[in-house]
Amino acid sequence: MTVEVLVLVAHGSRRPAANDEVAALAERLARLAAGRFDRVRHAFLEAAAPSVAEAVDACVTAGADRVTLLPYFLAAGRHVTADLPALVAAARSRHPGVELRLLPHLGGTDVLPALLLEVALGEA
Amino acid sequence: MTVEVLVLVAHGSRRPAANDEVAALAERLARLAAGRFDRVRHAFLEAAAPSVAEAVDACVTAGADRVTLLPYFLAAGRHVTADLPALVAAARSRHPGVELRLLPHLGGTDVLPALLLEVALGEA
Numbered sequence: 518m519t520v521e522v523l524v525l526v527a528h529g530s531r532r533p534a535a536n537d538e539v540a541a542l543a544e545r546l547a548r549l550a551a552g553r554f555d556r557v558r559h560a561f562l563e564a565a566a567p568s569v570a571e572a573v574d575a576c577v578t579a580g581a582d583r584v585t586l587l588p589y590f591l592a593a594g595r596h597v598t599a600d601l602p603a604l605v606a607a608a609r610s611r612h613p614g615v616e617l618r619l620l621p622h623l624g625g626t627d628v629l630p631a632l633l634l635e636v637a638l639g640e641a
Numbered sequence: 642m643t644v645e646v647l648v649l650v651a652h653g654s655r656r657p658a659a660n661d662e663v664a665a666l667a668e669r670l671a672r673l674a675a676g677r678f679d680r681v682r683h684a685f686l687e688a689a690a691p692s693v694a695e696a697v698d699a700c701v702t703a704g705a706d707r708v709t710l711l712p713y714f715l716a717a718g719r720h721v722t723a724d725l726p727a728l729v730a731a732a733r734s735r736h737p738g739v740e741l742r743l744l745p746h747l748g749g750t751d752v753l754p755a756l757l758l759e760v761a762l763g764e765a
Contacts, residue, residue, distance in 0.1 A: 525757065542748075546757050626756075629666065634673050
């Protein structure tokens with residue numbers, strides 16, 4: 518049986534409350550994703566722990582066969598276009614037997630306009 | 642007839658490409674929102690034009706009776722909790738006859754976990 522983990526990757530903040538928001542979101546996502554992903558974790562690019570490398574390594578240590586990274590970013594800046602792909606490439610080198618997938622960033626997904634309209638209409 | 646405008650408010654970047662992404666998203670949102678909002682605009686808190694004040698004033702000049710601001714932010718930082726409410730209060734003072742609404746920020750909306758799961762499952 519394939520063990521599949523989803524990792525919500527956020528920027529990370531010096532404000533603990535902002536990082537707590539990300540952790541809470543990952544927990545809500547975990548409840549929603551039950552049956553589709555075996556586990557949901559979160560990770561930060563900067564300023565907070567766990568780092569992306571730490572989170573991926575922890576997934577593998579816990580037996581993950583497939584790790585899917587979801588970039589919780591609105592803009593396709595350097596973090597999304599360069600830093601994250603480099604981190605994924607490094608993780609692939611460390612764990613050649615594990616399938617590592619990097620999804621498009623949140624701001625680049627096709628369903629975003631529909632979500633924004635829902636929010637605007639007060640259905641969110 | 643009430644004229645209603647939706648304003649997508651983003652942080653703003655020194656990278657023009659990031660601001661162009663926001664403008665393009667507002668255009669997609671406008672097509673989707675046709676019939677629900679008379680117009681969709683975008684605005685930036687920093688580093689780019691139009692500012693929130695400029696966008697709201699332009700809405701009013703163009704005849705808006707109701708302006709709804711949607712904060713395109715993931716974290717409830719100072720911009721969301723302090724700067725935007727202050728800008729809205731100032732705009733209300735300038736335009737007492739116009740209804741100005743400030744929506745919750747994107748990262749704080751209840752539908753976000755479901756959207757993230759869609760992205761993770763590749764349905765986005």
